[in-house]
Amino acid sequence: MKHLLKLLDLSGEDINELLNLADQLKYEQKHHIPHPRLAGKTLGMIFEKASTRTRVSFEVGMNQLGGQPLFLSAGDMQIGRGEPVQDTARVLSRYLDGIMIRTFKQDEVEALAQYGSIPIINGLTDFAHPCQVLADLMTIREYKGSLDGLKMCFIGDGNNMMNSLIVGGLKSKMEVAVACPKDYRPAAEVLDFAMQHPAFSMTEDPMEAAKGADVVITDVWASMGQEEEAAKRRAAFAGYQINSQVMSVAKPDAMVLHCLPAHREEEITGEIFEKHSKEIFDEAENRLHAQKAVLVKLLG
Ligand code: CP
Numbered sequence: 069m070k071h072l073l074k075l076l077d078l079s080g081e082d083i084n085e086l087l088n089l090a091d092q093l094k095y096e097q098k099h100h101i102p103h104p105r106l107a108g109k110t111l112g113m114i115f116e117k118a119s120t121r122t123r124v125s126f127e128v129g130m131n132q133l134g135g136q137p138l139f140l141s142a143g144d145m146q147i148g149r150g151e152p153v154q155d156t157a158r159v160l161s162r163y164l165d166g167i168m169i170r171t172f173k174q175d176e177v178e179a180l181a182q183y184g185s186i187p188i189i190n191g192l193t194d195f196a197h198p199c200q201v202l203a204d205l206m207t208i209r210e211y212k213g214s215l216d217g218l219k220m221c222f223i224g225d226g227n228n229m230m231n232s233l234i235v236g237g238l239k240s241k242m243e244v245a246v247a248c249p250k251d252y253r254p255a256a257e258v259l260d261f262a263m264q265h266p267a268f269s270m271t272e273d274p275m276e277a278a279k280g281a282d283v284v285i286t287d288v289w290a291s292m293g294q295e296e297e298a299a300k301r302r303a304a305f306a307g308y309q310i311n312s313q314v315m316s317v318a319k320p321d322a323m324v325l326h327c328l329p330a331h332r333e334e335e336i337t338g339e340i341f342e343k344h345s346k347e348i349f350d351e352a353e354n355r356l357h358a359q360k361a362v363l364v365k366l367l368g
C-alpha cells in the first residue's frame with residue numbers, strides 16, 4: 069500500500085490490517101504508552117473544503133505519533149490561484165513525508181499521487197471518504213466483535229460516504245444494502261464493483277434496506293459543494309430518513325452511525341441521533357485511531 073486514494077485500491081486484507089493496527093494504537097493511547105513512530109516526519113494537509121474532524125484528528129494524530137502536521141489552506145496556496153496539481157505534487161514531495169488532501173475532484177488526488185513521490189491520503193473528495201469509512205468499520209467491529217456476515221444498511225445520497233461504505237463493507241465481507249432515490253445512485257465505478265457481489269443490494273425503499281440490519285448509516289442530503297441544490301435535495305430525499313419506523317425493522321440491537329456533521333430532522337431524527345450518540349461519537353473518535361494507523365502504515 070503506497071497511498072490511500074480510495075478503498076477500491078485496497079484488498080480486504082489491507083483493510084483488516086489497518087483496523088488491527090488502529091485497535092493497537094488506540095490501546096496504546098488509552099494506556100498512555102508513547103508511540104512516536106513518525107518522529108521527524110511532516111504531513112502536509114491541504115484543505116479545499118471545510119473540516120472539523122478530519123483536520124483536528126490528523127493534526128492531533130501526527131503529534132501523538134511524534135511527527136509534525138502542517139495545515140495548508142488551498143485558498144492561501146498557489147494551487148488556489150491555478151498552479152497545476154502536477155507541479156504542486158513535485159514541489160511538496162521535496163519538503164514533506166506525506167500529504168493529506170481534502171478536495172472536490174478525485175482526479176486531483178490521483179494526480180498528486182501520480183506526479184508526487186510521497187504517500188497521498190484522501191481526506192474526502194466528492195467520490196470517496198476512505199478515512200471515515202475505516203473509522204466506521206473499526207467502530208462496528210468494536211461493538212459487534214467482527215464484520216463478517218453483518219448487514220450494513222445505508223439510507224440516503226449516493227455520495228462519497230455511500231460509495232466508500234459499499235466498497236469497504238463488501239471488502240470486509242459484510243452484506244451491504246443501500247436505499248436511495250433513483251437519481252441519486254452511487255458512482256458507476258462503485259456499482260460496477262458492487263454488482264459482482266451477491267451480498268450487495270440497492271433499492272428505492274429504505275424499509276427494505278433496513279430490514280434485519282446490524283448497522284444503519286446515513287449522511288447529509290447535500291454535501292459540501294452542493295449547497296445550492298439543498299432545497300431540491302430536501303424534496304428528493306424526503307422519504308429517506310433514519311427514524312423510529314426505519315429502526316423498527318432493523319435488528320433490535322442495531323447500531324446507528326453518522327459521519328457528521330448531522331442535520332437533525334432531515335436525514336436522521338433528533339431522537340434516533342441521541343439514542344445512538346454513544347456509537348456516533350465513538351465513530352468520530354475512531355477517526356483519530358484509524359488515521360494514525362494509515363499514517364504509520366504509509367509514512368512509517
Ligand atoms: N466526518 C468528517 O469528515 O468531518 P469533517 O468534515 O468535520 O472533517
Ligand code: NVA
Binds near residue numbers: 227229290292
Ligand atoms: N458527504 C459529506 C460528508 C461530510 C463529512 C460531504 O461531502 O460534505
